[in-house]
Amino acid sequence: MLCLSACLGCAAVQPVARPVAPPPILPAIRGSYYTVQPGETLWRIARDFGVDVHALARANRLPNPTQVKVGQQLFIPTPAVSSHRFLWPARGQTSRSVRTATSGLDIQAPEGSFVRAARAGRVALAARNLQGLGPTVILDHGDGYVSVYAGLDQLLVSPGVRVEQGNPVGRLGGSPLYFEIRYQTRLSDPLRLLP
Numbered sequence: 373m374l375c376l377s378a379c380l381g382c383a384a385v386q387p388v389a390r391p392v393a394p395p396p397i398l399p400a401i402r403g404s405y406y407t408v409q410p411g412e413t414l415w416r417i418a419r420d421f422g423v424d425v426h427a428l429a430r431a432n433r434l435p436n437p438t439q440v441k442v443g444q445q446l447f448i449p450t451p452a453v454s455s456h457r458f459l460w461p462a463r464g465q466t467s468r469s470v471r472t473a474t475s476g477l478d479i480q481a482p483e484g485s486f487v488r489a490a491r492a493g494r495v496a497l498a499a500r501n502l503q504g505l506g507p508t509v510i511l512d513h514g515d516g517y518v519s520v521y522a523g524l525d526q527l528l529v530s531p532g533v534r535v536e537q538g539n540p541v542g543r544l545g546g547s548p549l550y551f552e553i554r555y556q557t558r559l560s561d562p563l564r565l566l567p
Contacts, residue, residue: 403431403447403448403449404447404448404539404540405445405446405447405448406421406445406446406448406540407443407444407445407446408440408441408442408443408444408445408446409442410442412440412442413438413440414428414429414434414437414438414440414446417440417446417448420484420485420486420540421448421486421488421538421540423448423449425437427449428446428448428449431447431448431449432446432447457491457565458490458491458519458553458562458565458566458567459488459490459491459537459538459566459567460479460490460566460567461479461487461488461489461490461519461521461541461549461551462479462481462485462486462487462488462544462549462551463479463481463485464479464480464481464482464485464548464549465479465480466478466479466480467480475552475553475559475560475561475562476520476550476551476552476559476562477550477551477552477562477563478548478549478550478551479548479549479551480548480549481544481548481549482544483525483544483545483546484543484544484545485543485544486528486540486542486543486544487509487521487524487540487541487542487543487544487549488537488538488539488540488541489511489519489535489536489537489538489539489540489541490511490519490537490551490553490566491511491513491517491519491537492513492534492535492536492537493511493512493513493514493518493519493534493535494511494512494514494532494533494534494535495509495510495511495512495529495530495531495532495533495534495535495541496510496511496512496518496531497509497510497531498510498527498529498530498531500527502522505520505522505523505550506522506523506524506547507522507523507524507525507526507527507542508520508521508522508523508524509521509522509524509527509529509541509542511535511541516555516556517553517554517555517560518553518554519551519552519553519554520550520551520552520553520554521541521542521549521550521551522549522550522551523544523547523548523549523550524542524543524544524545524549525542525543525544525545525546525547526542526543526545527541527542528540528541528542528543529541529542553565
């Protein structure tokens with residue numbers, strides 16, 4: 373009996389390490405966080421940020437996308453970058469601005485709409501009352517181009533902060549957004565640079 377148990381002890385099966393496939397590498401999703409405000413719906417938030425409402429619901433694992441709560445934090449995935457150099461900062465009726473003689477646009481978007489960075493860059497200025505323009509954000513895109521977003525109701529960025537294309541930089545009140553693009557300090561026609 374002793375011999376049998378000794379033999380069985382020697383014959384114990386050692387676990388064999390088997391190669392395991394590494395977990396898939398998922399692409400990092402860029403975006404920002406936003407706090408739901410009174411009266412907002414997921415659809416409106418998705419529209420204001422320029423993202424698909426279903427993608428927004430999936431990114432936040434919302435079982436019922438019709439029920440968002442005031443104060444709830446939502447992850448807003450950054451919209452896919454366009455092949456165009458600049459994107460429209462807001463959606464609305466567009467007209468040539470009377471503020472400048474040659475270039476610049478007034479964009480009349482619904483009150484409360486987000487104003488998005490037309491292109492990635494660093495916030496060069498975020499001022500509550502820039503003379504003649506009111507609350508204004510200026511982004512330096514690092515290649516000689518700057519974009520100006522004026523007539524804002526709320527500033528959502530601070531000087532020195534880096535923003536990605538499509539990230540919110542401000543919010544509109546009742547006034548139209550004044551938008552301009554400059555290259556080497558000279559005004560450029562935004563309509564030639566926007567999709």
